[in-house]
Amino acid sequence: MIASLRNGILASAAILAMGGLAMGSLAMGVLAGHAAETAPAGRLAPPQSFAGIADTTARSAALFTELGKVLTNPRCVNCHPASDRPRQGDTSRPHQPPVTRGADGMGSDSLRCPTCHQDRNYDPGRVPGHPGWHLAPREMAWEGKSLAEICTQIKDPDRNGQRKLDDLIEHIGKDGLVGWAWAPGAGRTPAPGTQAEAGALVAAWVESGAACPAP
Amino acid sequence: MTRFSITINGEAHGPVDLRDDLSMNDYLREHLGMTGTKFGCGAGQCLSCAIIVDEPDGTSRTSPTCIVPAVNFDGMAIRTVEGHAKGDELTTLQKAFIEHFAFQCGYCTAGFLNEGQVLLERLERSPVARAELETTIAEALDGHLCRCTGYIKYHEAVRSVILAEPQRYLA
Amino acid sequence: MRASRREFMTWMSAGGISLSMTRLGQAQSVGFDARETLPGRARWNPAIGGLGRIDGEPKVTGAKLYASDFRAADMPGWPDKTAHALLVRAPDASHVYLGLDLARLSGAMKPTLVVTASDIATIGLQVPDFYAGDLFCPVGRTPFYLGQPVAMLIFDGFDAYDQARVAVRDGTFVRFGEETGPIEAENYGAFRFTRVAGPTPESPDLYSPVLAGWVKPGRVQHSPLPVWEPYARETSDPYGKAARYGETIRAGLAGANADLLVLDRHFETQSVDPMFLEPEAGLAWHDGRTGTLELVLGVQSPFDASEAIAFLLAKAKAPFKPKRIKADFAYMGGGFGGRDHTPFMLYVTLAGLFFTGRPVRLAHDRFQQFQGGIKRHAFKMHSRIGVDRRTARITAFAADHVLDGGGLANFSPNVATVAATAAIGIYDIPKVDITTVALHSRGVTAGSMRGYGTVQTLTALETLVDEVAAALPLDPIAFRRRNALPPDGRTMTGNRYTVSVRTMEILDKLETHPIWAARAAEKARPRREGILVGTGVAVATKDYGTGADCSLGRVEIDAEGGISITSDQPEMGNGMGTALASRVAAHLGGMAEEISLARVGVFGELALVTSGNSYTMDQKTQDAAERNSRWVPAISAATAASNGAHVGTHSTSEAARVVFRFGLWPAALALWSIAPADHRAEQWAQATWRDGNLHFADLPPLSLKALAAKAHASRLVTGATTHCFSRWAWAKATFPVQGHRYAAEIDALAIRRGGGPFERVARVAVSFPPTGNNRIGTTYGAACGTLVRVEIERTSGAITIARAYTILECGNALVPEVVKGQAQGGFAMGVGYALLETLPPFEDGPGNGRWNLGQYVVARGSDLPLHDFEVEMLPPLTPDEAPKGIAEVVMIPVVPALLNAIFDATGHRFQSLPVSPSMLKGALA
CATH class of the missing domain: 3.10.20.30 (Beta-grasp domain)
Known part of the structure; x- marks a missing residue:
């Protein structure tokens, strides 16, 4: 017999299970697109579905708003943080262990990004990977910003890595690290749609004048 | 494969x-x-x-x-x-960990030892100013979790090794 | 093998299985025993000279020490190959379990064997009461709790196991059907603790748990909570009497009385994980040819684990019933209570039994440890405190505690009662009424964890006291001083402490510390824009011991003066090995060369027997049982309840005392040519050790080596084994030794003369503490106070602990650096509990199998004031004051001190844990 109850008491009678505690979940603040047809969650509406918007500027802004589903997705925002510390996971919690961008956006002297983030995802440890893993520069921070602010920022060469608008089509539509957002590995929800669909939205947005949504 | x-x-x-x-x-x-x-x-x-x-x-x-x-x-x-040890001869850092009671259960010790050793070797190549020492150690060890000791004794142990040979590790 | 490694086999009969809790001696130098004996003769021993610790060298060189380090190939005499078991647990406890999607584990991931509820149903297992509940959820039933095992998959090879482990992690591998909602079950325990003091401090109590016994409410059908109110005539004594006193106290707190300040507050604490760094692991080999089941485990409770396993299998059918069980206990990578009585070892046992002939390893990864490991109880507390505005004295306190015990009972009733009886902290309160109930839920099982209910109730109390002080108003330390329990005052169970109560000294230290003295100036000092500064204080007292504590210890000295120690106490990072060496050195003048820990089955020379339950036994039964000189109330206990220093080292220390008294001292007398009849022959207590030499009067100092050689040559006592027992007081016995009647705080003794065998010395008189002591909450307490200064950034809610100070009293600190380390570690764990760590209770919580560090954030170095945390210990009251257990109390005041500092900074009182930056930001918005 086990004779080691801490104060020698036997469980007595009575009943019941404890009420559930509500857990707050972190709202991601994804802006609803005003596309003619709203794409289901996890999908992107194609550029042609915005053809019904006659006003070019409004259509352009709507295209960007649809693209915003990607830009404000945790897969993207987590490494475009407002501070020097990236975020992590679908809830965009602060990155653990507590790494910072360091001098080159690749971590501090003792905690370098590629030390853990290897050239591909490692699902047994649920750690994402890509050969170019790094933090977006400070001036490209998106976290906490409205889509209108992100739009203005993404067009500003001083805050988009000196990219022309056409470069953005390439960057979002074809860059390997950006593409990781659609294949993020176990335990993480991919960005909506596909990288090609996101690229098509950027192209249509640029073509339609690269207008920004109203603030 | x-x-x-x-x-x-x-x-x-x-x-x-x-x-x-x-x-x-x-x-x-x-x-x-x-x-x-x-x-x-x-x-x-x-x-x-x-x-x-x-x-x-x-x-x-x-x-x-x-x-x-x-x-x-x-x-x-x-x-x-x-x-780390050469035969029965422990390294300075290993001895410092023991003398400072840096660990309790010891399960995190290998990680701290490796991190501390890399830091010592890094400081030998590129010394830091004395004023930056505490921050340098804190940053170097911060990725490591210890549930028993509250980290302080690990920091003290690493610092003691550096301060014992300032000409080797400090600018 | 050296002499000290000679094994004393104890074959305990358990249902016909012989149970051995050690290994037979093995020739291999790297066998399990040798690895676990530290530091080993002729190795560098950092503890000698007072520097460093006895387990230091193996731990900095990566020696195999922990249960998770061992594979079959490391075990002498075992087959080389290790199979791997995977425990699959339910991520849902509201739907009917339909079985496993085994088709997903095809090809390279195919298990060799699947063990389920139906497989174990027919083999005759009997689950010990403590672990009652289905070991595996049967198909067709709703799991009893999240994380309940549904099957064990065993794989011949590591690669298949490793890939399957990852494949099943998302939980969809376990199939569920119809929704039933969670399974309801009875609570694990409900109690009421009521005390009404007499009119003056000197007068006896009118009512107390010690006077009237501990009481429970009756059962009421279909009631979610116990019905606490006495149904006037229907509720019989003894509960009715407590309830009537209790309701009167409550009425006094509810009534209108302008002179009485009454605060009525709710406080909630969260579930957390002990997060010891080494996930639970074990190794089993059932050798079908010899019928031996061998186990390697890492638990805080080796003796009880062995007993539970033997009980589990006592009525098993062939071939599942081993003829004998040999359990090896390894060092632990942390414990914090979470390895005390966990069900994990039962599954290691089953893995070995079902995979007969082949060694199997069962090891949690961190996801699985979160899903299946013991958690800390979440508490909901409702407290009412009444304070006389004119005197600032607390007149009454009432509280109701509801604990979420999770899926299995485990230690829930005990955590509930320890929490309740600790709930008035350091204070002297004449009228107290506390109800507590631990509920079953579908959450992961909660059990023992550092702080054991007290960190919850004292966080509620110490924040409430801070609020009272502000409301009176009175300085928080002055208020505490006015209400502190005096050393001769009664606790809320109605007994007095039998150890020092030094609250006033702690309060003095806190009051004069610069963090407190400069708190107003620091708050006013200009800082960076938007930084709020606050200072908080809290004081706690925590019991140590369980009311039935015991330990076993053996000390041997060889002819060259080499000292060996064997103890039943395991090492989980609490410095047990070094503490034992330190206590023995006080008697024998030298540090041990070998220490072997967690050795529960090697004390056969004492030939101990036990019977009954020492917690519930009546006096008559004890009186009858103790006539057998081999009988003790309990043989070996877990290292738990901060009892390591006080109880765990006691038997070994007493053994060393015997070796000195009847070995080295008579050897010294002989070398000094002092005749036995000389009056100086009795002055052994006046001899002292300095630098390895024994000094006495003006006689020439003698070296330990010379004394040991003489003791061996003269066949004096060169080894002693003792057992000790405490039920809030030590058992004491008298033994005939070398013509003396030797009285000591032990209840069993064996000695060795020269190089001869150990021989039992039958006690001729014994005094066990009365069974009535089981009504005591505690008589052993240690106090600790903490000051913290925080800085909070208004815009982000980010909190920084700028400075902190902990003052504690621990009697004689056996190893001061270990005490300091415990205080630093307790601080870090307190910071995590107050500000970082939290587990949602049910489907979103750890039972879903998807939790790991990252979501679960524990304190790192950057969360702590690494260079601005000061620990101070009060010096012992007397040079021989017994050591006190402090491993838990050092964590407790940290939590309320932080909350009080947050209030000081923000003006907001948080009533739940943890306080996150977003909560702070919200409160400051």
């Missing part, structure tokens, strides 16, 4: 064929029986599994082993906790 060779604490291992998703931690612990390298979280969070990678350029860094496939270490030279 991938053909794999590695040098551990100066000793060559392999070539051997390894499953591509076998973690370095399991290679050390399950294949070689080198259990001094610990398994804590399997998610790159606690770094009790960290080992030292000696780069060809003469520098060294630590790396977790639980979230990195063994095959990614192919051709590298690494050091583990088993390789």
Whole structure:
């Protein structure tokens, strides 16, 4: 017999299970697109579905708003943080262990990004990977910003890595690290749609004048 | 499967064929029986599994082993906790850990030892000013979790080694 | 093998299984025993000279020490190959379990064997009461709790196991059907603790748990909570009497009385994980040819684990019933209570039994440890405190505690009662009424964890006291001083402490510390824009011991003066090995060369027997049982309840005392040519050790080596084994030794003369503490106070602990650096509990199998004031004051001190844990 109850008491009678505690979940603040047809969650509406918007500027802004589903997705925002510390996971919690961008956006002297983030995802440890893993520069921070602010920022060469608008089509539509957002590995929800669909939205947005949504 | 060779604490291992998703931690612990390298979280969070990678350029860094496939270490030279002491002679840092009671249960010790050792070697190459020492140690060790001691004694132990030879580690 | 490694086999009969809790001696130098004996003769021993610790060298060189380090190939005499078991647990406890999607584990991931509820149903297992509940959820039933095992998959090879482990992690591998909602079950325990003091401090209590016994409410059908109110005539004594006193106290707190300040507050604490760094692991080999089941485990309770396993299998059918069980206990990578009585070892046992002939390893990864490991109880507390505005004295306190015990009972009733009886902290309160109930829920099982209910109730109390002080108003330390329990005052169970109560000294230290003295100036000092500064204080007292504590210890000295120690106490990082060496050195003048821990089955020379339950036994039964000189109330206890220093080292210390008294001292007398009849022959207590030499009067100092050689040559006592027992007081016995009647705080003794065998010395008189002591909450307490200064950034809610100070009293600190380390570690764990760590209770919580560090954030170095945390220990009251257990109390005041500092900074009182930056930001918005 086990004779080691801490104060020698036997469980007595009575009943019941404890009420559930509500857990707050972190709202991601994804802006609803005003596309003619709203794409289901996890999908992107194609550029042609915005053809019904006659006003070019409004259509352009709507295209960007649809693209915003990607830009404000945790897969993207987590490494475009407002501070020097990236975020992590679908809830965009602060990155653990507590790494910072360091001098080159690749971590501090003792905690370098590629030390853990290897050239591909490692699902047994649920750690994402890509050969170019790094933090977006400070001036490209998106976290906490409205889509209108992100739009203005993404067009500003001083805050988009000196990219022309056409470069953005390439960057979002074809860059390997950006593409990781659609294949993020176990335990993480991919960005909506596909990288090609996101690229098509950027192209249509640029073509339609690269207008920004109203603030 | 991938053909794999590695040098551990100066000793060559392999070539051997390894499953591509076998973690370095399991290679050390399950294949070689080198259990001094610990398994804590399997998610790159606690770094009790960290080992030292000696780069060809003469520098060294630590790396977790639980979230990195063994095959990614192919051709590298690494050091583990088993390789610090030379025979029965412990390193200065190992002795400092003991004398400072840096650890209690000791499960995180291998990771802290490797990180501390890499820091010492880094400071030998590029010393820091005395005023930056505490911050430098704190940053270097911050990736490592310890649940027993509250970290202070690890910091004191590393600092004591550096301050005992300021000409070697400090600018 | 050295002499000290000679094994004393104890074959305990358990249902016909012989049970051995050690290994037979093995020739291999790296066998399990040798690895676990530290540091080993001729190795560098950092503890000698007072520097460092006895387990230091193996831990900095990566030696195999922990249960998770061992594979079959490391075990002498075992087959080389290790199979691997995977425990699959339910991520849902509201739907019917339909089985496993085994088709997903085809090809390289195919298990060799699957063990389920139906497989174990027919083999005759009997689950010990403590672990009652289905070991595996049967198909067709709703799991009893999240994380309940549904099957064990065993794989011949590591690769298949490793890939399957990852494949099943997302939980969809376990199939569920119809929704049933969670399974309801009875609570684990409900109690009421009521005390009404007499009119003056000197007068006896009118009512107390010690006077009237501990009481429970009756059962009421279909009631979610116990019905606490006495149904006037229907509720019989003894509960009715407590309830009537209790309701009167409550009425006094509810009534209108302008002179009485009454605060009525709710406080909630969260579930957390002990997060010891080494996930639970074990190794089993059932050798079908010899019928032996061998186990390697790492638990805080080796003796109880062995007993539970033997009980589990006592009525098993062939071939599942081993003829004998040999259990090896390894060092632990942390424990914090979470390795005390966990069910994990039962599954290690089953893995070995079902995979007969082949060694099997069962090891949690961190996801699985979160899913299946013991958690800390979440509490909901409702407290009412009444304070006389004119005197600032607390007149009454009432509280109701509801604990979420999770899926299995485990230690829930005990945590509930320890929490309740500790709930008035350091204070002297004449009228107290506390109800507590631990509920079953579908959450992961909660059990023992550092702080054991007290960190919850004292966080509620110490924040409430801070609020009272502000409301009166009175300085928080002055208020505490006015209400502190005096050393001769009664606790809320109605007994007095039998150890020092030094609250006033702690309060003095806190009051004069610069963090407190400069708190107003620091708050006013200009800082960076938007930084709020606050200072908080809290004081706690925590019991140590369980009311039935015991330990076993053996000390041997060889002819060269080499000392060996063997103890039943395991090492989980609490410095047990070094503490034992330190206590023995006080008697024998030298540090041990070998220490072997967690050795529960090697004390056969004492030939101990036990019977009954020492917690519930009546006096008559004890009086009858103790006539057998081999009988003790309990043989070996877990290292738990901060009892390591006080109880765990006691038997070994007493053994060393015997070796000195009847070995080295008579050897010294002989070398000094002092005749036995000389009056100086009795002055052994006046001899002292300095630098390895024994000094006495003006006689020439003698070296330990010379004394040991003489003791061996003259066949004096060179080894002693003792057992000790405490039920809030030590058992004491008298033994005939070398013509003396030797009285000591031990209840069993064996001695060795020269190089001869150990021989039992039958006690000739014994005094066990009365069974009535089981009504006591505690008589052993240690106090600790903490000051913290925080800085909070208004815009982000980010909180920084700028400075902190902990003052504690621990009697004689056996190893001061370990005490300091415990205080530093307790601080870090307190910071995590107050500000960082939290587990949602149910489907979103750890039972879903998807939790790991990252979501679960524990304190790192950067969360702590690494260079601005000061720990101070009060010096012992007397040079021989017994050591006190402090491993838990050092964590407790940290939590309320932080909350009080947050209030000081923000003006907001948080009533739940943890306080996150977003909560702070919200409160400051």
